[in-house]
Amino acid sequence: MGKRFSLDMTNGPFLKKILIFSVPLMLTGLLQLAYNTADVIVVGRFVGKEALAAVGSTGSLVNLFLNVFLGLSMGSGVMVARHIGERDDKKIHDCVHTAMILSVVCGFLVGALGFFGSTGMLKLMNAPEDVIDLASLYLKIYFLGSPGLLAYNFGASIVRSTGDTKRPLYILTFSGLINVVLNLVLIIVFKLGVSGVAIATIVSQYVSALLIILYLLKKNHLHRMLH
Numbered sequence: 020m021g022k023r024f025s026l027d028m029t030n031g032p033f034l035k036k037i038l039i040f041s042v043p044l045m046l047t048g049l050l051q052l053a054y055n056t057a058d059v060i061v062v063g064r065f066v067g068k069e070a071l072a073a074v075g076s077t078g079s080l081v082n083l084f085l086n087v088f089l090g091l092s093m094g095s096g097v098m099v100a101r102h103i104g105e106r107d108d109k110k111i112h113d114c115v116h117t118a119m120i121l122s123v124v125c126g127f128l129v130g131a132l133g134f135f136g137s138t139g140m141l142k143l144m145n146a147p148e149d150v151i152d153l154a155s156l157y158l159k160i161y162f163l164g165s166p167g168l169l170a171y172n173f174g175a176s177i178v179r180s181t182g183d184t185k186r187p188l189y190i191l192t193f194s195g196l197i198n199v200v201l202n203l204v205l206i207i208v209f210k211l212g213v214s215g216v217a218i219a220t221i222v223s224q225y226v227s228a229l230l231i232i233l234y235l236l237k238k239n240h241l242h243r244m245l246h
Contacts, residue, residue, distance in 0.1 A: 036182075043184035047175070048089070050191050054198060054223070055081050058157075058216040061202040070213050073153030076146045081161065084129065088169055095121070096176030103180060115177055115235070122173035126166030133162025157217045164221025167228040174231035190230045198223035 055078050063071035095118035102110040133140075137158035141151050175187035198219050205215030 040179075040182060040184050043188040044179065047184070047188045047191055050188070050195050051085060051089075052082060053195070054220055057195075057199055057202060058220060061199075061206060062213060062216055065203075065206045066212050069150055070153060072147060073150040073213055074157055074216065076141065076144075076150060076154045077158050077161070080140055080144065080158065084133070084165075085168070088125065088129070088172055091125070092118075092122070092169070092172040092176040095173055096180040099177050100180035118173045118177060119170070119232075119235075122169040123166055126169040129169070130162045130165035133165065134159050137162065153213050157213045160214055160217035161220060164224040167221065167225035170228035171224065171231050174228065174235055177235065178231065186234065187231065190227050190234075193230070194223040194227035197226055 055074070059071060059074050059078070062074050095114070098114050099111060099118070102114055138151065138155040141154050141158070146154055171187075171191075175190070178187055201219035201222055202216050205211045205219055209215060211218065
């Protein structure tokens with residue numbers, strides 16, 4: 020890991036290091052939660068109140084899935100950090116590969132569950148009947164981005180295991196900007212409505228996943244994906 024981004028959390032005074040580590044981590048979490056908020060704002064401004072209600076009604080469900088898998092990804096990062104502290108290259112390598120394979124498998128499982136079960140989950144949450152079809156459409160498209168969402172979260176957790184919380188934040192900021200721009204283009208220019216903001220979201224999720232995976236592949240780290 021480049022010296023500019025990594026932190027040695029095992030030596031020296033800790034207060035400054037904890038702040039440097041934790042502030043980008045908190046901002047990353049807020050950015051991920053803001054994806055759905057950005058969709059709500061754009062459809063509310065450019066589409067209409069029905070679309071606004073449809074996307075808004077999905078927020079709790081989206082955040083539920085997001086927080087569950089954020090927790091799982093953090094667990095994988097803890098294991099990688101432990102093996103980095105032990106300087107056990109083989110266990111680092113095995114743990115990284117296991118985490119990334121798990122992210123892909125879980126991503127496809129969650130995607131299938133969300134795609135086929137979105138309407139049922141919305142009904143269980145007592146979503147308004149007049150917007151349930153639009154909300155279900157949004158969720159079906161959103162859940163197609165689950166492999167990208169999980170790959171980013173697990174990959175980012177691995178990068179953070181070395182003390183680098185800045186690079187995942189930079190990647191997520193870049194993909195968040197892509198999300199906003201695509202939201203506007205797909206709604207204003209192509210008039211895609213609710214499906215447009217959902218497509219913009221999953222494109223940005225796959226962009227963030229691609230960037231974090233490329234970083235893991237190309238950098239000569241102890242925790243790199245390939246030897």
